[in-house]
Amino acid sequence: MTDDETTLVLHRVLKAPRPLVWRCWTDPALIPRFFIPRPHEVEVIEMDVRPGGRFATLFKVDGNEFENDGSFLDVTPEERLVFTDLLLKDWQPVEVKGMGFTAELRFADHPDGTDYTAIARHRNAEGAEQHKAMGFHEGWGTVATQLEELAASLKA
DSSP: OOSSTTEEEEEEEESSOHHHHHHHHHOTTTGGGTSSOTTSEEEEEEEOOSTTOEEEEEEEETTEEEEEEEEEEEEETTTEEEEESSEEGGGEEOSSOOSOEEEEEEEEEETTEEEEEEEEEESSHHHHHHHHHTTHHHHHHHHHHHHHHHHHHSOO
């Protein structure tokens, strides 16, 4: 957790080129290959990578299904990707609140590949604590490792 009690941060250097790491995060065919710790699965329902575009997935965990619906807030190619479950596509407010957070992904060049930062901002400290207790660092850390493996296996 950071000094701000509503924010969780994961930082890694991924041994894969930034354009390929970006491609993994913006290609709906690649999301299922890294975006949930194995052996769990994720299915992309819709992924319209533009500000206001829908980002909807279905997580399959231990026989249970969890739908995540939201939207992209910012898409700065190969630098920044921001999405939330607080707004639906085209800036429509959510009726039912999910986890209630906004994720910001930052990508920068690094001599070993990509400087990668995942930031999760929550409505309040309780939400951040709940996310942390659910295993934010472990889960998003596993996702970062799987992302690194996938990106490194792709051809530019």
